[in-house]
Amino acid sequence: MMAPIRLGVIGAGSAVWSIRLVGDLCVTKDLWGSTVVLMDIDKRRLGIIYELAKRYAKETGAEFKFVATDNREEALRDADFVINAALAGGHHNYELQREVAEKHGYYRGIDAVDHNMVSDYHVFGGYNQFKLFTDILLDMERLCPDAWLINIANPLLELCTLGTRVSKIKIIGLCHGHLLYRDLASTLGLDYRRVTFEAPGLNHCIWLTDFRYDGENAYPLIDEWVEKYAEEYWKGWEPEFWDTQMSPAAVDMYQRYGLFPIGDTTRSGGWKYHYNLETKKRWYGRLGGFDSEIGWQTYLSYLQKRIERLEEIASDPQKSITEEVPPVLSDESVVPVINSINSDKEAIYQVNVPNNGVIPGIPHNVVVEVPAVVSAKGARPVQVTPLSKRVMEMVIKLRIFRMELGLEAFLTGDKDVLIEELLSDPRTKSPEQAEAVLKAIMSLEFNRGMAEHYGKKGRELAL
């Protein structure tokens, strides 16, 4: 193996993420000689990352051929690997959508529901995101049927489950959220490099089933911290927006469900933590967590500033990109996973693939997040310790229930399914409210396709 690859990157204009991808590629010599087709419909953003990618290779002496295109077919044709990093419509439109939903009484949007509060995880209102994903699959079946699709786009659980059910394309979902076990370790005063852990579940809903320090069970250290040090820790706490791993919400989830939540999992939970900003602040500190109106705006501003900085560098040939983003392998597993598959180098990664019995109690055809041995054979999940009863019955099953509703709505174009979901939402106070919010969302310019998709059917049964 070790042959150069052709890699298509859909949504390469996600510049903050893409520049890390470029950095990781450039420090991975096994992949030198490869062609990387950067694709985005946002030409400005695409221009930035294209310029920076070429400069990154030059500065590091890495040998890559970068191509920039706004044509998806060009990015997919004959690809060996495809990365989907796109947010169809972009943050701006989803913020508009959230605003409309809030006017109809849906705080943080219709997709912020119990056990799924992450603000860019659009299960019901994410038609564009689903449509783009299935379009990519259809294109791949035609243009590169043997390629691997590495999906990092959200809603990752829904997209990967949908994709593995409807297409033969080989799909691996990757998310870096599990790495937050390091925050847990360091808060306990542990060197994370001496920690091993296991946190299986569903994407953004993973739970620490095994936690060791120098090979010894380290869960008692968590209990000790919760009992003796947590209150003290939270007294002087001034968390950043991403800083939810050791929040009171995370500890409460641990006490409620019996396993410590890891990474993005801590951002969700039941309504208990999310009713309003005041509640969110109580459970996540001063910003109300990643997904409050404050936390999320902080995140979007951060992204904006980073893009502006990257644009500044791109537009000034005198500036160095490797000074800004040093040529060291990042924590993202996308490039290492591609390299493991391409070079048949067995290594263990946290991946999202169909369950097929790895986690007892989850249907075979639901994509789970589990450790897996990745090589040219693909991703072979490693047997994990089963989740606690409460995690399974009170969280996972509800999360899967909503995922299935989301997929069923998209697959059938039956608006009734969306209505059914909204009628079981504690924020819905009347069927009229549910109808109205969907109508308002589908009236948004960028949801024209959604309106058409769900406008096909309509049934009224009156007495």
Add this chain to the structure above:
Amino acid sequence: MMAPIRLGVIGAGSAVWSIRLVGDLCVTKDLWGSTVVLMDIDKRRLGIIYELAKRYAKETGAEFKFVATDNREEALRDADFVINAALAGGHHNYELQREVAEKHGYYRGIDAVDHNMVSDYHVFGGYNQFKLFTDILLDMERLCPDAWLINIANPLLELCTLGTRVSKIKIIGLCHGHLLYRDLASTLGLDYRRVTFEAPGLNHCIWLTDFRYDGENAYPLIDEWVEKYAEEYWKGWEPEFWDTQMSPAAVDMYQRYGLFPIGDTTRSGGWKYHYNLETKKRWYGRLGGFDSEIGWQTYLSYLQKRIERLEEIASDPQKSITEEVPPVLSDESVVPVINSINSDKEAIYQVNVPNNGVIPGIPHNVVVEVPAVVSAKGARPVQVTPLSKRVMEMVIKLRIFRMELGLEAFLTGDKDVLIEELLSDPRTKSPEQAEAVLKAIMSLEFNRGMAEHYGKKGRELAL
């Protein structure tokens, strides 16, 4: 076999139901010679049924020894079969509880939730009912460990699932709701005796997976009726409280979920049909169905009148009970099932027993309602046609989710679980409302044990 049995009846004061039981016993000669211990803590009601039972046997020449007692141990000791027909606390107290909940914004009570709108199916507020059931099991393990428990008490799904998980007592749940397939048949103009059907699922959540007339698939006849005759049928419709099998709600569920709902299933569904009385009337006709404030009161009044009538007969030795309740085998399967087990006479009944793989996609340890061959070996479920995807994903899984919450709350005494359930209830508008309604319910005199059970724990985590 064919030996006389000792039968204990817990909650025998449910006189309207018990007199049918007595009638069925008296016409089942295989069981003559048996002893029937009628037990209830309501001595007035017990007196009525005891008097009528003796008179029924006398009028029919049936040979039974009837015993009346308010002592549960006496009813269970050395029993071969036990029937649980009790509603711990009685309708009166549950109506008080519902009233309190409505004051806090929970229309029809906290237990009226999507896909479980049946008014005496108390999953979260039914502490007394759960406690009585587990007490019966504990007593049985001591006093009659080999006896069969026939449970007809609600919430049947929860009680039977709980019982089969925590006890070795042999439990069969029976419910007559599936017989409403006859209403379906007769509305279509079919002679129900030429119909065969299969309606598996969970108790009160069963779906027509097979429907034949003279052996031919008769589902097309349903479609024809829906298309051509339903609107006409509903125009002149003046349904009785129990008359929901052919309601617009039932047809809408069929169109939404892909299988026709049978019996009590038609009384539930999502919030769509149940928001308020007006909505209920739209979907269930003039009374708003069995479970509206009008329908349920009609039912309770009917029960009240029947009891008064039975009391009238009991207190007048000149009156005949067999004139009131003719000595013909009723539609209830309780006595035939007992007889099949006791006499090892194989016959097929609709029963509620642990799934163990009969319905794909439902966990093994969840009690399902399925046809089964009953004999001395017990109830052996018959393989059924799998449920439709929508029934599974949109109804069954949500119903199981709530069942598990109900069991977890009861088993742990953790009020947080009840709070978690309430926070996902669309009627809950704040965490304070959820706390308040539970406090109010637990302040009711008859819920003293519930307050104690859930008062043990309490955790506050403030920032």
